[in-house]
Amino acid sequence: MKKCATERRRVYSLRQWLRVLPNLFLAILLASCDDFPRDPDHTLEKVRNGELRVGVRESEPWAMRNNKVMSGVEVALVQELARRLNAKIRWVMPGPAPIELFDALYRGQLDLVIGGLTQDNPWSGRVTFTRPYINSSTVIAASKWQLTSVAGESVLVSRAFPHMQTLKELGAIPVFEERGPADPQLQVKPFWALSGNESVIRTLTEDRHVFALPPGENAWLVHVERFLWSHRDAAWQGLKEAPL
Amino acid sequence: MRVRPAYHWPPEKEQLRARAVRLEWITLAAMASVVAVLALVLGNSQAMRTAWIEDMLGLVPAVAYLIASALERKGPSKMFPFGLYRAFSIAYLISATAILLVGCYILIESLAKLVQQEHPSVGLMSVFGYDIWAGWLMIAALIYSVIPPIVLGRMKMPIARQLHDKVLIADAAMQKADWLTGLAAIGGIVGIGFGLWWADAIAALVISLDVVADGGRHLWRAMRDLADQQPHTVDRAELHPAIGAAREAALSIPGVADAEVELREEGHLLTGTIYITPAPGANLMTVLKDVRGAVKASDWRVYEPVITPVIR
Numbered sequence: 001m002k003k004c005a006t007e008r009r010r011v012y013s014l015r016q017w018l019r020v021l022p023n024l025f026l027a028i029l030l031a032s033c034d035d036f037p038r039d040p041d042h043t044l045e046k047v048r049n050g051e052l053r054v055g056v057r058e059s060e061p062w063a064m065r066n067n068k069v070m071s072g073v074e075v076a077l078v079q080e081l082a083r084r085l086n087a088k089i090r091w092v093m094p095g096p097a098p099i100e101l102f103d104a105l106y107r108g109q110l111d112l113v114i115g116g117l118t119q120d121n122p123w124s125g126r127v128t129f130t131r132p133y134i135n136s137s138t139v140i141a142a143s144k145w146q147l148t149s150v151a152g153e154s155v156l157v158s159r160a161f162p163h164m165q166t167l168k169e170l171g172a173i174p175v176f177e178e179r180g181p182a183d184p185q186l187q188v189k190p191f192w193a194l195s196g197n198e199s200v201i202r203t204l205t206e207d208r209h210v211f212a213l214p215p216g217e218n219a220w221l222v223h224v225e226r227f228l229w230s231h232r233d234a235a236w237q238g239l240k241e242a243p244l
Numbered sequence: 245m246r247v248r249p250a251y252h253w254p255p256e257k258e259q260l261r262a263r264a265v266r267l268e269w270i271t272l273a274a275m276a277s278v279v280a281v282l283a284l285v286l287g288n289s290q291a292m293r294t295a296w297i298e299d300m301l302g303l304v305p306a307v308a309y310l311i312a313s314a315l316e317r318k319g320p321s322k323m324f325p326f327g328l329y330r331a332f333s334i335a336y337l338i339s340a341t342a343i344l345l346v347g348c349y350i351l352i353e354s355l356a357k358l359v360q361q362e363h364p365s366v367g368l369m370s371v372f373g374y375d376i377w378a379g380w381l382m383i384a385a386l387i388y389s390v391i392p393p394i395v396l397g398r399m400k401m402p403i404a405r406q407l408h409d410k411v412l413i414a415d416a417a418m419q420k421a422d423w424l425t426g427l428a429a430i431g432g433i434v435g436i437g438f439g440l441w442w443a444d445a446i447a448a449l450v451i452s453l454d455v456v457a458d459g460g461r462h463l464w465r466a467m468r469d470l471a472d473q474q475p476h477t478v479d480r481a482e483l484h485p486a487i488g489a490a491r492e493a494a495l496s497i498p499g500v501a502d503a504e505v506e507l508r509e510e511g512h513l514l515t516g517t518i519y520i521t522p523a524p525g526a527n528l529m530t531v532l533k534d535v536r537g538a539v540k541a542s543d544w545r546v547y548e549p550v551i552t553p554v555i556r
Binding site: 036037038039040042128130131213214215216217218219221222225226229 | 362363364365366367368370375377379436437438439440441
């Protein structure tokens with residue numbers, strides 16, 4: 001009985017191989033096709049040699065607008081991306097609320113949304129986020145001395161800091177920029193903005209920076225992800241040189 | 245209360261049982277590895293998620309079988325004087341219910357995704373420093389996920405038939421049909437690649453319908469088993485020949501004028517009552533003893549039959 005079973009097993013595995021082979025062939029054929037994956041709404045095709053509609057959420061130093069002139073780390077990236085695709089950029093600023101940008105992206109009225117977006121953004125389920133191209137964090141930095149705990153200490157922070165709760169849970173006392181001392185001991189800063197003599201006391205959040213794209217446009221997504229990945233060093237460089 | 249003596253398996257069946265248990269342990273390990281591999285590449289595809297959940301469900305019958313096997317081996321005790329042979333039928337019921345419930349859940353989830361017209365996003369994934377479209381990795385993982393169930397299903401099928409093991413045969417049948425799940429999920433992802441966002445949701449729908457159908461079918465069978473339906477062959481095509489064989493065996497004893505058989509299944513085994521109408525002048529005790537021996541010998545699955553004279 002045992003011998004029969006072994007023989008039967010060998011025949012089955014041969015048959016299984018024969019079944020898998022045509023699928024493998026198809027897979028290799030598809031992989032050699034440049035046109036895979038595709039966009040359901042042909043976004044990449046429309047952008048190439050056409051128009052790139054970019055929604056911008058203003059955020060220093062990622063995307064800023066001064067008298068109709070766009071600047072910023074992510075703005076520079078988008079400009080390079082458009083140049084490679086021979087596309088004309090149309091910058092779209094949000095209305096009263098930044099949420100409108102994501103809504104427009106979801107509906108396919110925009111091709112891209114930028115502005116210091118991070119992976120923990122609540123819209124991450126409805127629209128597509130690229131892989132993070134810059135991994136950073138927001139930290140409490142000290143300029144003068146090392147501390148083990150920030151409980152009871154004053155920490156200079158901007159009023160718009162979204163994770164105020166985390167700061168309070170650590171026992172720190174937030175001091176807002178306008179009322180703060182000129183030379184603060186402790187300050188909430190992004191990691192890439194640390195100067196040479198500053199050290200990290202505590203990491204508050206992980207910031208994984210992404211671009212937002214319309215959902216399901218996979219050819220466009222792959223194209224943008226490839227571009228961002230190859231330009232991430234340039235992006236870091238831009239961050240370090242950014243005036244704060 | 246009287247405690248029934250334990251059932252002794254014939255030696256060749258004992259070997260098969262050990263083999264079945266071994267295969268179920270291998271199933272556990274193999275399906276756990278499949279679940280882990282799929283988890284690594286899941287992403288946004290609903291079809292992949294459905295296939296992943298279905299493979300996780302594959303663990304349930306295996307665990308149920310192993311627990312039932314261990315319990316059955318214990319044999320009758322003071323607390324369970326009839327033995328725990330029913331444990332298999334209970335395991336069958338629990339597995340089928342779990343599969344049906346989870347199947348309904350993923351069915352609703354897949355329908356929702358289709359109705360909401362969600363376009364699945366599948367971007368790049370980094371593998372050993374190379375950027376690859378995540379869809380390829382998903383397809384590779386799905387091909388891997390299909391191989392262990394099909395191989396194991398095919399190995400378990402003949403054992404299940406010889407052991408008359410309904411739980412094992414249901415498990416083997418579900419695993420063998422796993423190629424459909426893999427194919428559907430791969431089809432969904434290839435569809436996404438071609439820009440057909442709905443291919444993913446449809447594939448997920450197909451897979452979840454298959455799971456619901458499996459769960460429902462096995463639940464129905466499990467309920468019939470526990471309700472002591474007439475014993476059938478292991479593929480449920482016809483009445484089990486042991487019923488006829490038991491009656492023939494009883495009638496073959498001189499001193500038996502007529503015999504009626506009442507048998508039910510207890511897991512792998514058949515128990516029940518044989519009603520004898522003794523011939524006039526027969527020695528009742530001898531007749532009862534002989535009938536018992538003959539009926540027990542008629543089929544290996546017969547266990548502790550009760551022989552009783554019919555009182556008219």
